[in-house]
Amino acid sequence: xxxxxxxxxxxxxxxxxxxxxxxxxxxxxxxxxxxxxxxxxxxxxxxxxxxxxxxxxxxxxxxxxxxxxxxxxxxxxxxxxxxxxxxxxxxxxxxxxxxxxxxxxxxxxxxxxxxxxxxxxxxxxxxxxxxxxxxxxxxxxxxxxxxxxxxxxxxxxxxxxxxxxxxxxxxxxxxxxxxxxxxxxxxxxxxxxxxxxxxxxxxxxxxxxxxxxxxxxxxxxxxxxxxxxxxxxxxxxxxxxxxxxxxxxxxxxxxxxxxxxxxxxxxxxxxxxxxxxxxxxxxxxxxxxxxxxxxxxxxxxxxxxxxxxxxxxxxxxxxxxxxxxxxxxxxxxxxxxxxxxxxxxxxxxxxxxxxxxxxxxxxxxxxxxxxxxxxxxxxxxxxxxxxxxxxxxxxxxxx
RNA sequence: GUGCCCAUAGUUUAGUGGUAAAACUUCGGUUUGUGGAACCGAUAUCGAGAGUCCGAUUCUCUCUGGGCACC
Numbered sequence: 001x002x003x004x005x006x007x008x009x010x011x012x013x014x015x016x017x018x019x020x021x022x023x024x025x026x027x028x029x030x031x032x033x034x035x036x037x038x039x040x041x042x043x044x045x046x047x048x049x050x051x052x053x054x055x056x057x058x059x060x061x062x063x064x065x066x067x068x069x070x071x072x073x074x075x076x077x078x079x080x081x082x083x084x085x086x087x088x089x090x091x092x093x094x095x096x097x098x099x100x101x102x103x104x105x106x107x108x109x110x111x112x113x114x115x116x117x118x119x120x121x122x123x124x125x126x127x128x129x130x131x132x133x134x135x136x137x138x139x140x141x142x143x144x145x146x147x148x149x150x151x152x153x154x155x156x157x158x159x160x161x162x163x164x165x166x167x168x169x170x171x172x173x174x175x176x177x178x179x180x181x182x183x184x185x186x187x188x189x190x191x192x193x194x195x196x197x198x199x200x201x202x203x204x205x206x207x208x209x210x211x212x213x214x215x216x217x218x219x220x221x222x223x224x225x226x227x228x229x230x231x232x233x234x235x236x237x238x239x240x241x242x243x244x245x246x247x248x249x250x251x252x253x254x255x256x257x258x259x260x261x262x263x264x265x266x267x268x269x270x271x272x273x274x275x276x277x278x279x280x281x282x283x284x285x286x287x288x289x290x291x292x293x294x295x296x297x298x299x300x301x302x303x304x305x306x307x308x309x310x311x312x313x314x315x316x317x318x319x320x321x322x323x324x325x326x327x328x329x330x331x332x333x334x335x336x337x338x339x340x341x342x343x344x345x346x347x348x349x350x351x352x353x354x355x356x357x358x359x360x361x362x363x364x365x366x367x368x369x370x371x372x373x374x375x376x377x378x379x380x381x382x383x384x385x386x387x388x389x390x391x392x393x394x395x396x397x398x399x
Numbered sequence: 400g401u402g403c404c405c406a407u408a409g410u411u412u413a414g415u416g417g418u419a420a421a422a423c424u425u426c427g428g429u430u431u432g433u434g435g436a437a438c439c440g441a442u443a444u445c446g447a448g449a450g451u452c453c454g455a456u457u458c459u460c461u462c463u464g465g466g467c468a469c470c
Binding site: 035037039040044060062065092094095097098099101102103107112113114133145146147172175177219245247249250273274275276277278279282295296297298300301302304305306307316318319320353355358 | 425431432433435
């Protein structure tokens with residue numbers, strides 16, 4: 001018996017959506033579920049108490065960031081991540097693999113996890129390569145700390161060792177998230193590396209006591225190529241991981257293709273985490289194609305910078321029209337912010353650069369996303385998921 | 400009353416005989432396993448009028464408004 005148990009049903013006749021429960025050493029996760037992102041051991045602006053009230057079930061922190069600051073040894077000697085951040089529910093740590101991308105190929109270029117249209121085809125120039133602060137070799141990745149410029153080397157074993165010290169319930173194998181600008185040849189090379197690293201992570205993990213309390217997920221890669229995606233799902237799916245992450249940089253339409261291909265192959269009985277997603281439409285699409293877990297910076301990043309979710313789409317609280325709007329952000333929302341404050345107040349706080357603005361906005365956005373997942377689970381149970389998805393998207397993205 | 404100085408974006412300032420630049424503000428937008436509360440756009444009849452000149456925001460004069468000094 002591994003550290004986690006996953007059970008699920010396929011209540012929706014028209015899709016591969018799954019409704020389940022993931023049992024972890026720190027409690028159950030009702031899936032599909034959203035993991036709030038707290039990269040540096042804090043969900044920016046929210047206390048764990050507020051976080052609980054938003055309906056958050058899982059907390060995702062980042063290995064690379066915590067290794068640099070404050071250091072995994074400090075967190076370990078404080079009693080581990082759960083105790084350190086005062087979150088007694090399930091926790092996940094990302095392996096640092098994504099930073100290979102965000103500090104490497106994507107560094108300083110404004111490339112996000114999502115590429116848009118023709119950007120996918122743009123070749124990289126030599127100058128771009130100079131910019132990056134992460135470089136890859138066959139056995140690991142050299143990072144230059146963005147904090148003090150010091151040099152650090154990550155190997156698969158190093159990533160797992162750090163994640164063992166942090167002590168999250170679910171940890172990830174060290175992978176390489178490639179830029180969508182890379183050639184197929186490079187994607188193939190990177191995938192072989194990710195697979196080799198995954199095996200090393202698994203071997204190292206299974207040799208340690210921590211494997212009894214921490215579940216290890218591998219990350220499926222392969223870019224936008226069907227053959228590589230399927231190959232990755234086959235290969236990693238045949239190994240004894242506790243679950244799977246689906247990683248990579250996407251085009252908007254890839255959820256319905258890449259994710260679908262992968263989920264048709266991955267072992268059904270294991271949970272699947274669609275990494276770094278997302279926007280409501282992408283989440284709904286991910287659920288439809290059989291993903292159980294999601295995580296994304298969007299609710300907090302958007303909240304902190306003044307974009308707020310409503311059922312009628314996102315609003316930018318800086319817009320003039322909200323300066324004199326005494327209604328709540330979303331009149332149907334039951335969050336602390338919506339129950340107590342109006343748009344006009346939020347607009348004032350943001351303009352005055354008061355920190356409470358970001359706090360209240362993040363509280364709302366995180367609640368909004370968690371409520372979306374509550375609705376998803378409810379409609380899956382009632383067999384009305386397809387209808388719900390259609391109506392939600394029609395209203396949220398109208399115009 | 401006399402003399403001197405100043406007038407450029409909402410604000411504070413650059414700058415030039417060939418129709419203008421920056422910062423902040425304002426008005427929009429972007430943000431998908433969080434380096435970056437960041438980034439990208441937009442916004443000016445260069446105080447008013449007359450003159451010199453192919454051409455004046457720039458040089459000259461008058462006016463208006465403001466500042467300083469002296470009486």
